[in-house]
Amino acid sequence: MRDLLGAEEFEAYVKSFEEERLYGLRVNTLKISPEEFLKITDLSLKPIPWIRNGFYYEGEERPAKNPHYFAGLYYLQEPSAMTPASLLPVMPGDKVLDLCAAPGGKSTELGAKLKGKGMLVSNDISNSRAKALLKNLELWGIENICVTSEEPAKLKEIFGQFFDKILIDAPCSGEGMFRKDADMVKSYEEHGPEYYAVIQKEIVTQAVDMLVPGGFLLYSTCTFSLCEDEDIIRGVLAEHEDMELISLPLFDGASDGMGLSGCLRLFPHRIKGEGHFMALLRKKQSLDSGEKKKDDTEKEKPLPGELVDFLSLLSKPFDTRRIYIKDETVYYLPESFPKQGKKLRYLRTGLLLGELKKGRFEPAQPLAMVLKPEEFGQTICWNKEDERVIRYLKGETISLKEEEGQRKGWCLICVDGFPLGFAKGSGSTLKNKYYPGWRWQ
Numbered sequence: 001m002r003d004l005l006g007a008e009e010f011e012a013y014v015k016s017f018e019e020e021r022l023y024g025l026r027v028n029t030l031k032i033s034p035e036e037f038l039k040i041t042d043l044s045l046k047p048i049p050w051i052r053n054g055f056y057y058e059g060e061e062r063p064a065k066n067p068h069y070f071a072g073l074y075y076l077q078e079p080s081a082m083t084p085a086s087l088l089p090v091m092p093g094d095k096v097l098d099l100c101a102a103p104g105g106k107s108t109e110l111g112a113k114l115k116g117k118g119m120l121v122s123n124d125i126s127n128s129r130a131k132a133l134l135k136n137l138e139l140w141g142i143e144n145i146c147v148t149s150e151e152p153a154k155l156k157e158i159f160g161q162f163f164d165k166i167l168i169d170a171p172c173s174g175e176g177m178f179r180k181d182a183d184m185v186k187s188y189e190e191h192g193p194e195y196y197a198v199i200q201k202e203i204v205t206q207a208v209d210m211l212v213p214g215g216f217l218l219y220s221t222c223t224f225s226l227c228e229d230e231d232i233i234r235g236v237l238a239e240h241e242d243m244e245l246i247s248l249p250l251f252d253g254a255s256d257g258m259g260l261s262g263c264l265r266l267f268p269h270r271i272k273g274e275g276h277f278m279a280l281l282r283k284k285q286s287l288d289s290g291e292k293k294k295d296d297t298e299k300e301k302p303l304p305g306e307l308v309d310f311l312s313l314l315s316k317p318f319d320t321r322r323i324y325i326k327d328e329t330v331y332y333l334p335e336s337f338p339k340q341g342k343k344l345r346y347l348r349t350g351l352l353l354g355e356l357k358k359g360r361f362e363p364a365q366p367l368a369m370v371l372k373p374e375e376f377g378q379t380i381c382w383n384k385e386d387e388r389v390i391r392y393l394k395g396e397t398i399s400l401k402e403e404e405g406q407r408k409g410w411c412l413i414c415v416d417g418f419p420l421g422f423a424k425g426s427g428s429t430l431k432n433k434y435y436p437g438w439r440w441q
């Protein structure tokens with residue numbers, strides 16, 4: 001680091017390790033604007049200057065023990081780690097791949113940018129980490145997701161040149177994690193920059209082949225070593241004539257790439273964040289890039305009566321051609337989901353709508369998370385201070401107050417106007433249908 005920064009700046013860098021780590025949360029713009037969120041939250045927040053929907057919170061706050069967290073209104077994320085997804089120019093309708101996605105810090109933001117249009121494939125090679133990723137994406141309320149746990153080479157084999165935008169938040173030696181997580185120092189001693197550089201090169205090479213002409217690839221790490229950062233990008237540019245570097249905008253405290261201008265570096269002694277490296281690449285348009293689109297649209301087919309009955313409770317439009325039933329489980333596939341996508345080892349293909357159970361349809365938790373209260377026939381809304389909110393999140397049976405009337409059938413339970421999950425009414429009692437795996441502990 002002394003070689004990289006020079007003696008004087010190195011002192012400032014080392015000194016930054018005496019300071020407290022920084023805590024951040026990012027507001028879910030699929031559900032609420034940052035301005036509206038600030039009006040309803042009881043957390044004390046300060047804006048992160050370069051992230052429109054990002055805020056610092058104090059370490060003693062407990063934002064994960066808050067009903068708004070269970071409503072998917074925000075994600076807890078280190079401030080500099082919010083930058084890569086904010087800089088990848090994702091547009092609604094894009095086909096987006098997050099190749100190293102768990103536990104979902106960046107995927108949640110990419111999903112929010114898609115606004116339900118197009119498709120987000122979130123992948124992580126580790127199956128256990130991909131499970132945490134799935135939970136975070138479903139809590140966030142992204143309906144157009146596929147979650148896979150595959151080697152990048154396997155994804156390339158199945159998808160080929162398919163994605164408009166790709167994010168690689170690469171596994172790395174983690175020099176920017178030392179203040180946040182002391183264990184990272186130990187793992188750095190086991191596997192340093194040279195070890196990770198080999199893996200990163202392989203991942204990037206596969207990703208380039210999956211990008212359509214004109215598509216963008218954002219590469220990021222939370223480390224500072226040249227061989228994992230600029231050298232990887234230089235390697236891509238040398239080996240792929242059709243890839244070009246697009247300069248990222250500098251903002252207050254951010255630094256240019258070291259020896260490769262246009263990349264972006266965040267250092268803990270220059271910004272209020274732990275540190276990150278980013279580079280944005282674009283695949284040049286080729287003359288014959290007007291590739292014919294295969295028509296993968298499913299034909300209209302009749303749906304089971306119990307599912308039709310349940311869907312009639314919803315005013316949210318569903319394209320029935322995208323409803324996919326496997327065994328008794330019902331999914332809603334993202335638009336532009338390719339048929340060959342089904343050949344992958346996936347944890348989720350689209351939005352999980354629910355289960356067909358002997359003539360009944362039971363809606364699933366992820367469906368509740370993508371709804372707006374007005375999109376469901378029967379809604380029960382409590383404010384955050386109502387003690388029944390936490391009891392509901394703990395899985396308890398709830399009694400309705402007299403003024404709330406009698407309820408029969410499926411109800412969508414909301415806090416401050418944001419869905420938490422389903423319950424089934426029978427008179428003045430609500431049978432709790434909150435997903436047991438997500439309960440308040």
Ligand SMILES: C[S@@+](CC[C@H](N)C(=O)[O-])C[C@H]1O[C@@H](n2cnc3c(N)ncnc32)[C@H](O)[C@@H]1O
Binds near residue numbers: 125171
């Ligand atoms: C820096 S973390 C990703 C963090 C994530 N993007 C986020 O914002 O929450 C890197 C991830 O890459 C995964 N990984 C490691 N090798 C991989 C590979 N060859 N292909 C795909 N993912 C890989 C790890 O399991 C790890 O979850």
